[in-house]
Amino acid sequence: MEQDLMSKKELLELTGISYGQLYRWKRKKLIPEEWFIRKSTFTGQETFFPRERMLQRIAQIQSMKDDLSLDEMASMFSTGPSDISLSPEQLLAQNIVTKSALDVLFEQHPGIQILKFEQLLSLYVVDVALRTGDIHLDDAAMIFKTMEQNFERFENASCRLLVIRKLGVSSCFLCSTAGDLYFEADTKIVMELDLAKCIEELKLRFV
Known part of the structure; x- marks a missing residue:
């Protein structure tokens, strides 16, 4: 099934974040590398994102950034294991x-x-x-x-x-x-x- 993609320009305009914030969150692994999708357009290569997942992730980051550090959020968003255990x-x-x-x-x-x-x-x-x-x-x-x-x-x-x-x-x-x-x-x-x-x-x- 083909993904609903949005351009980088549309993403920045809709969310109000800056180019620098976007790539800082990428470096800190808050946004997965595979969500940065390079595609050919009539103007050359451009970056697109899975719309629903990207908007949801940025909303989560913005809602938690006052309570959690970037490293804490990166751990939470990681697909790796956690030390959580419960009965x-x-x-x-x-x-x-x-x-x-x-x-x-x-x-x-x-x-x-x-x-x-x-x-x-x-x-x-x-x-x-x-x-x-x-x-x-x-x-x-x-x-x-x-x-x-x-x-x-x-x-x-x-x-x-x-x-x-x-x-x-x-x-x-x-x-x-x-x-x-x-x-x-x-x-x-x-x-x-x-x-x-x-x-x-x-x-x-x-x-």
Whole structure:
């Protein structure tokens, strides 16, 4: 699916930030390198950005810059792991995940008492998936296993999670956000999640 892109000029005009601020935030890794998309135009090479993600990120930076340093924000926006750990009871009490998601966790890890960030993320993704209403509990267990077994391979790279279904049989996989995917006929994409966005949403719960 083709992204809705905006030019650098449009971005600066809409947000009121300066050229210097934009590239300082890039250097500090508040804005991912891959969001700076070089394209050929009739005037030469120009830089474009994914509209929705870029506007959302700049709004977040501007709303938090008085409370957090640039380094603290960079850590929060990073797709890498965090030192956050919580018990299942704390997750439920803080409304981070639902009981349905915890049931999936306990099926995989009976008696677990503390979840490290990687497990928190896997569980959070399961919860987001269940909330769509398109995912069955068997699918949710498959998602949890896929995340646990493979996410470290994408630890510092942007990736997405897809659940597909054909003739009632579901499959789940992680893939790079770059490039398109093509499936055989009658295959339906049931759900697609941007994991960088899920990581960001989860870390924001602890700010």
